[in-house]
Amino acid sequence: MSTGFQGKFHRQNMLSRFAKDLVRRSRSRCELCDKHGVKLEVYELPPPEEEPFSDGCVFICDGCRRQITEPKNMIPSHWRCLNNALYSEVPAVQVMSVRILRRLAKIDEHWAKELLEQAYLDPSLEEWSMLAN
Secondary structure (H helix, E strand, O other), X not given: OOOHHHHHHHHHHHHHOOHHHHHXXXXXXXXXXXXXXXXXXXXXXXXXXXXXXXXXXXXXXXXXXXXXXXXXXXXXXXXHHHHHHOOOOOHHHHHHHHXXXXXXXXOOOHHHHHHHHHOXXXXXXXXXXXXXX
């Protein structure tokens, strides 16, 4: 993977190529909170692979992205939408939902703990969800 400004620019350019596919996949809605009519962006789940791929990304609104990248500013009530996202057909959405629910469970959001207890992830997705923790 390239490093520095040029490497970051190249990676962002590669990720932007997935936008058309992600628009179709998400039906122009945030894949986490289901908002529509807002600007959506490609968010690559950490840790990044050597070469980015669309199935390793989610298409999310700025509100969700900010709360993911700045966990101290997380608004727990915003994430009640994960009840639906957790059961998405898209593996990256499932994995991101579980990661967020784990963060919320750590700050004693009881509803998040209950939702995590009910959740089932395929073993390979469970392993993927643990990579960034």
